[in-house]
Amino acid sequence: MKRALLIMAAVAAVSAPAMADQALAKAKNCMACHAVDKKLVGPSYQDVAKKYAGDAKAADMLAAKIIKGGSGVWGAIPMPANAQVNEAEAKKLAAWVLSLK
Template sequence: MKSTSYAAFAASALLCAALSVNSSPVHAEAAGLALAQQQNCMSCHSVTRSFMGPALHDVATKYAGRDDAPVYLKHKILDGSAGVWGPVPMPANTQLTPDQAAALASWVLTLK
């Protein structure tokens, strides 16, 4: 296994553990941010301000009322998107596993 693959796996496992019932919200936030940074999400997104993509806080707020928000965002992360937040498309993130995308989606939804 490549070290980058192991690092991504480790970050994903850490995020899943951090989002469990008994973990602190601060730890979950740090683990989510670490995974987002490792997977280059922060190249286009910021937690609190719009950049090339929307602020992740805004994404969380927009989808907070959807019952299917975690699954919906997971698919947007994996498959990409166009036209939802403006003219800049979000590319598919084929380097992510479905579990990593689900972990990122869950973390983003905590940011509202």
Template sequence: MKKALFSVVCCLFVTGTAIADPADLALATSKNCMSCHAVERKVLGPSFKDVAAKYKDDKGAVDMLATKIKRGGSGVWGPVPMPANTQVSDADARKLAAWVLSAK
């Protein structure tokens, strides 16, 4: 438990607190999202703030991003493709997508 809490606190420090719901951040960390993304800056993939800004008026964005989380994608944010993440359930993919889109 202490190890998990420490990981969440470290991620909060590294990613900022713009959308730092600890439960959702822990989910993103456990599903390896934070290996390529950060809340406020581009890492390998786009920042969550950039994703949220790009899709802020798109009513289908949660479903679209949930699908990309599960199946992967390419060509939207540059030449590096996002790999499929088959370990994520449909419910968790939707939760992660909504969380990413909440970035301000």
């Protein structure tokens, strides 16, 4: 019984930050155009993580794009600026996206 509780606690500790960041993405309306594992209007977050894996500057670049928007990287449809997101939230969202497998 103790072992099962320890395993459940470990799983909760590992998944809680990821779920919290996904909740932030939902709250800031990012999920209207993006999904974790499939393309919607924009690329999946997993595809973004793959594209920028190993790029030390990716987190800062993505945080800036979250706030200011961007175009041309994933096709013809531009990503609009998100005025709802502050700099700290953008950095948290970028780190979460880059952590996805």
